[in-house]
Amino acid sequence: MRRASPHATAGEEEYLQSLFWLHEAGLPLTAANLGRAMRLSAPTVSEMVGRLERDGYITRDGDRTIHFTDSGRADAERIVSRHRLIERFLTDVVGVPWDDVHEEAERLEHAMTPRFEAYVRASVGDADTCPHGHPIALGERVQGVPLADCAVGARVTVLRLENEAEDLLHYLMAQGIQPGLRAVVAARDEELVTVAPEAGGEPATLTVSVAETVSVTAEPSPPPRTALPEQLVLGHSRYGR
Ligand SMILES: [Zn+2]
The missing domain is CATH 2.30.30.90 (Ferrous iron transport protein A (FeoA))
Structure with a gap:
């Protein structure tokens, strides 16, 4: 698969991260699940999925299930692990509250050289997850x-x-x-x-x-699964009825 450009755009990286999370969680890699995970509309997701396919990160089979290409998966793994590492650096070293780090990490990770990344890695010591509990070393996810x-x-x-x-x-x-x-x-x-x-x-x-x-x-524990709610309801009381 020929890559159109050598680096994923910031938008593509966001999608690759969410796709990788679906994969980690054992959920089907579909545009519908991607939309639910990212809370984006179907047309928005569909356009970006098309771009990821064109740029060689993913393929889609007959029933529209998404698969990573080998290089797409390697890119996604690198992006996800680095994102989680930067989040941990921002909370533990810089002191950014954990509910604010995700967006900051999104911006920082595009400006980071491999050399700086090595310093960041050293600065967080033996931390093994991001501040939200996602493993930095991929494959070490407890199901829950x-x-x-x-x-x-x-x-x-x-x-x-x-x-x-x-x-x-x-x-x-x-x-x-x-x-x-x-x-x-x-x-x-x-x-x-x-x-x-x-x-x-x-x-x-x-x-x-x-x-x-x-x-x-x-x-006691119910059977393992990861949920993907249709929509997130943050309010305690429902309005309009
Ligand atoms: Zn996180």
């Missing part, structure tokens, strides 16, 4: 279950915030939900999930839609 699947009374440890959309991260930070948090599921109904931190302090209440995007280990 959505918080939304856990029964009342289950003891959970937050593994990962699956979706790094900025408004979602602000919402999770405001609720006190972050990787490593240990809590007990205190209540669960059709719309809301409440967890009580084991260390004490305020219980956190999330919409079920957001709780689908928070991966945890749980005891």
Whole structure:
């Protein structure tokens, strides 16, 4: 496959990252899932998927399932790992709050030389995930279950915030939900999930839609899966009815 240009554009890199996340999570690589993960409309996604195909990163088969080309996958892996590394650098070394690092990392990663990347890598020591819980060394992902699947009374440890959309991260930070948090599921109904931190302090209440995007280990545990909600509902109360 001949590459039209030697480097992915910033837009292509965003899509390659999201495609790689679908792959990591074991979800089907389709334009529909990409749209749901990135919260973009079907026409927007379809145009970029066409461009990624033209530029040799992906192929599509008869039922429109997306596959990485060998070089496309290698590029995606490099982009994803570097993005997570920079996020960790920004939180741990620079002091940027973890709900703000994703966008900053997007900009920085395009300006980074391999030499600077080596310094960044050294500066974060043995950190093995990004601040949202995604592995920097790919292939070391613990599967986990959505918080939304856990029964009342289950003891959970937050593994990962699956979706790094900025408004979602602000919402999770405001609720006190972050990787490593240990809590007990205190209540669960059709719309809301409440967890009580084991260390004490305020219980956190999330919409079920957001709780689908928070991966945890749980005891007792529901069957493993990664959820991809149709739409994210951040508000506690629904409006307009
Ligand atoms: Zn991250």
